[in-house]
Amino acid sequence: MNDISSRFAEKVFNLDTMRQRLPRDTYREMLRCIEDGKRLDLTVANIVANAMKDWAIEQGATHFTHWFQPMTGITAEKHDSFISPSGDGVIMEFSGKELVRGESDASSFPSGGLRSTFEARGYTAWDPTSYAFIKDGVLYIPTAFCSFGGEALDMKTPLLRSMEAINRQAQRVLKLFGHAGVKPVTTVGSEQEYFLVDQSVFNAREDLLMTGRTLLGARPPKGQELDDHYYGVIKPRVQAFMRELNDELWQLGILAKTEHNEAAPAQHELAPIFTTTNISVDHNQLTMELMQKVAHRHGMVCLLHEKPFAGVNGSGKHNNWSIGTSNGVNLLDPGTTPFENAQFLLFLCAVIQAVDDYQDLLRISVATAGNDHRLGANEAPPAVMSMFLGDELTEVLEAIENESAYGGRDREQLKIGVDVLPRIPKDSTDRNRTSPFAFTGNKFEFRSPGASQTIAKPNIVINTAVAESLMQFADALEGAQDFTQALHDLIKGTIKAHKRILFNGNGYDNHWPEEAQRRGLLNLRTTPEALAHLMDEKNVALFERHGVFSAAELRSRYEILLQNYIKVIHIEAQTMMDMVSRDILPAVSTFSARLCRNAEVKSSVAGVACGYEKARCRELSRLTDEIYAICSTLGEAVHHADAAEDTLERAMRYKDDVIRAMDALRAACDACEASMPKADWPYPGYTEILFSVK
Ligand code: ADP
Ligand code: MG
DSSP states (O other): OOOHHHHTTTTEEOHHHHHHHSOHHHHHHHHHHHHHOOOOOHHHHHHHHHHHHHHHHHTTOOEEEEEBOBTTSSOBOOEEESEEEETTEEEEOOOHHHHHEEEEOOTTSOOTTSSOGGGOOEEEEEOTTSOEEEETTEEEEEEEEEETTOOBOBSHHHHHHHHHHHHHHHHHHHHHTTOTTOOEEEEEEEEEEEEEEEHHHHHTOHHHHHHSSOSOOOOOSOOSTTOOSTTOOOOHHHHHHHHHHHHHHHHTTOOEEEEEEOSSTTEEEEEEOOEEHHHHHHHHHHHHHHHHHHHHHTTEEEEOOSOSSTTSOOOBEEEEEEEEETTSOBTTSOOSSHHHHHHHHHHHHHHHHHHHHTHHHHHHTTOOTTGGGTBTBTTSOOSBOOEEOOHHHHHHHHHHHHTOBOSSTTOOBOOTTTSOOOOOOGGGGSOOTTOSEEEOSSSEEEOOOBTTSOTHHHHHHHHHHHHHHHHHHHHHHHTOSSHHHHHHHHHHHHHHHHGGGBOOSOTTOTTHHHHHHHTTOOBOOSHHHHHTTTTOHHHHHHHHHTTSOOHHHHHHHHHHHHHHHHHHHHHHHHHHHHHIIIIIHHHHHHHHHHHHHHHHHHHHHHOOOOHHHHHHHHHHHHHHHHHHHHHHHHHHHHHHHHTOSSHHHHHHHIIIIIHHHHHHHHHHHHHHHHTSOGGGSSSOOHHHHHTOOO
8 A cells, every 4th residue: 555646546537547548639628528518529439438448448347337326315336348249259349429328227216206117217427527437347437317308317417507506606706806707616525424333243233234223222331421432542443444445545536534533432534635516425425335345344334324323423424515716716715805805705695695595405405314313412413504603703794784893903894895804713613513504714514414315415405505695696796886885785784684594602502492493593303394395485496596406306306305214214113123023022021031930949949039030020021011012003103104195294104103102112122121131132232332343
């Protein structure tokens, strides 16, 4: 693993490789295609495909695949070899047509009713802005996945559309500040949390195997209360895993940068250096996949579930988002001149308005059954969306709103476009870890996404909602007589209208939801409650206006998300009932019988009272009766939920009745576990799972 710099991105057909491998004209065409989103004509595509194939074969590849991101939230691939018959042998072939477009009989992917099976074929189309790469002897071509009618069946298509939307509107705004022709880009860096557990312990737990989380499990005597794991020394086995993971990621051109232990035992985090949004999304998908693969090689399992264990922190994925220009200027950086400051304030206001107007969509973008365990528990941002700006910036905004003197040095009124903003120390902005949407110096950190989810969804929403603000701003400013005055009025008006979304306090505080309610903010605690808002008129209108989703596409997602929620909880309930009826109840019963026999023997032989045996036996019998009863309540709840015709109603019943029964069942089982000998409990306990990796 020496000399990482020469191995970095060695498996990626990136611009460097293209420059070396393509004829100059073709390379220039490729560049134009990447930079301006121009379509590649077939002659050029043929040359690129051929060069790509030669390069891939030199690297040991035999197959290629169109790699896409269906609405399952994970990636999909189908491999085709390069071989083509020639005489008695074969030659290796790969055409431009095969590169740019693929047909896929992908009828089993969720389409939310967008396709009927007789026209189930969709097609995949190359996204040349995300480079092709080689993994396990296969050339991967990142693609978008659509129906023949052009409807998006994946995560990448709407993401690319949302990037276009925000770029279009940001360009209008930048032009007003004298930056005509400058290309905006949105950037994302996602911090990925995960757990590592020993493979053998994992295999012994039906719940981990089936659902990725523990459905039962008594709390261990030690959790994360000592904070001794957070940023602690990384254990050798984990270190070896991280080394290998980094090496694989680097070869794929993924900028893995930071790694450390997280708050919970067995929990870790990896953060890459940020890059363009769609590449960042692709890279995060690859990172999650490789984490799981590499963990297996080390005899471990990587858990990406949002809440694998009760009682210790769950795993999230902070989505750091910013907007800049293609020449590297960050538009969320306050800058140093009055004009830069004014431009910064306008972009800041665009995000403030976006988060306030589309709180529901942001919440929906992170709504999954798994993430519901995190949001609102005292460890992750609450389900209420709000923004943290830090004291300095908040004071500046207040001063602008009230046209009052800013509390800084000279207590002078701040004139937008004329005065320089006071310096905003970067570290002052990152202190509040409880805010879902925090300004951290020159970017926003959206902390609500769950560890296992694709970050395409939150970025589609952020991009589109901010595009909407920018569009409104550009509309207001383009015709203005006095630009500076109009800008001042716009910024002031936006702050006034949307300041309710700004909250610098403690998001975990019990009073915050009440305060949020007084402010008129939404508190969509669960996935079904959130999803109920997806098809609200304003949301459909937003996505349609910016060409990100048609109403039909959005409805298909609504269906898929609800069904996914239902299925996840259905599987969890079934798994739980299976564990309880086939492992737990028999184990407890056998042990109780042993207690009884022991008591009998002891009292007949020694004539002693056998207080321990009798009390424990009574307690366990009470619990097993309770478990038995709740198990049938759970079965009925599932049955009743499944009977609902309407998908939303079904999801609501799962949320209320099924989850309530599961919680009660867990409580009774955990009480049993706590009073059973470890050797007689059918599963490895929390202590074993959380502290197994050395
Ligand atoms: P920390 O949150 O630990 O203080 P940083 O703030 O430096 O660390 O970065 C956290 C993540 O934010 C990293 O993935 C980083 O690359 C990303 N990031 C930094 N700047 C930007 C930006 N302009 N746009 C998007 N992401 C960014
Ligand atoms: Mg961070």
